[in-house]
Amino acid sequence: MAFTLAPTAALQGYRLDVLDTVGSTNAVALERALAGEAAPLWIVSDNQVAGRGRRGRVWQAPRGNLAASLLLRPAVALPEAATLGFVAGLAIVEALEAVAPRARFELKWPNDVLGNRCKLVGILLESVALPGGGYALAVGIGVNVVGHPTDTPYPATNLRALGANCGAAELFLALSDAWTQAHALWRDGRGLGEIRARWLKRAAGLGSPVSVRTENRLVEGLFETIDEECRLVIREHDGTIARIAAGDVHFGVAATARSNT
Template sequence: MSEPLAFRLRVLDEVTSTNDEVKRALEAGEPEGLAVSARRQTGGYGRQGRTWASPEGGLYLSLLLRPSVDAALLPTLSLVTALAVRRAVAGLLPAEAAESVLVKWPNDLVVPAAARPPELLDAAAGRGTRSRGDAGDSRTEVRFASAIPTISGTTDGLADLLRQPASSSSHLRREGALCERPDQPAVAQPVFRKLCGISLEAHAGGVCVGIGVNVEPPDAVDAAAVGGKNVPVYLPELGFEGNVDDVAAAVLHAFAPLYRAWLAEGFAPLAGEYAAHASLTGRSVRMVNRAGEPVAEGTVASVDAFGRLVLRASDGSRVPVASGEAHLV
């Protein structure tokens, strides 16, 4: 049986990181369901601790969760979150634009460069990407009701992980980013424009999920301070006519049923939907580790039930990859 969970959304003005706000709440023992967003971040970060400026106009949102699942399943929560954000964004866009929004393994949303008019590509090329969000003084608190199951006890596999001391934070982000080859300028010849980034951290007995969505483009002054190696796309360029609060509400609404399904059955039942909107399928990639060393190469065949990127090697064998960066070759 599932019990309703009300997302307690706290909207703040300016913070270092909404992830930091959620991790402090985890340390304080706050129950599952807290969501923190901020208008601006001064020290937001994403996977691998990469940092960006986060000016007003983007969605910077972090969720406090306490899932009772096996540790092996936990990294797939980033894929589930990407699906939730994709569902939310697609519901806010015209149908044709919605179809162009793709999930990029393991935890981003992108739009093919060719899907946007040339004048928009030229305008976006001069901007940087925002950070995924994290969170001042609380201005508002809104509750979004959803049904999420309460599972008694803690499954053995996650017990040790969630018993870490409050000072310890395990980065469970599946380390992955689509990078173009060094001899292919990222801005001049981009394959994708980035719309959203996601991070996942186990901390103090729970999990902090960070979500950053490029909603409105920054003004000229803020744009100069925004970093990041990806070329962004912003929702109004895809036909969106709402605001950041609309996107936050849609994301929380879409996340709830997917999270419930994931808690009950894992990622396997969601793999088909992920595959239907996957950006890397059919592309030739070289996977590298954090040190930049090659670990696998092949054509992306699928994402399996365990959330691994499956490559088809030159000899026809299938190679599952759990983490790494995918470079187009």
């Protein structure tokens, strides 16, 4: 099956560029933006050889996995546009549920999707200032379809290992459809409350012990919710409420040990 846009996406003006091999779909999206490319544009490949993860990490992806980046020029301030990561999370989970209904998918704050409690999807937002003013945003989504790395701090998996029989192109078709619906719900941030509510229904580790390594310290306690700004809310052991904007998250009784590795 070749990569194609869902009819709903095409009708809303989304375009698609399919690359046989790419270094990083996010990098290509931002380069296109600087060259004057119009948005919204999906850039996809099933062979990404130099993918990027959070905090400069490498995103490993064998041929057959899905690498997709959506180039946008949001009309809102960059801090508001950052919540599109939660829109992307909802969209990819709904796409996964459509193609692999027997597996269990959860959203792991801030930007991962778990399949049967193992990392399946990574989401990375990157932006660039445009010469004429404003900025462009690349919403990168990488999915382990046929393979996954083994040397990761958090257990990983892939759709084939979960028993799904879909390919990257079939998954992208479902994703491009699910994105249009989730993005319409977001409404330039005005619908973030509904996005947050839907995200929490699929949240991994809600109510369980959590450990978060931030730039300044290790925060431990119970994962209570995400707040109106989509920050992670933790009730620490002494009852203090901590609101975390960024950090590496580990759940369960081994959370502290894992966060120190």
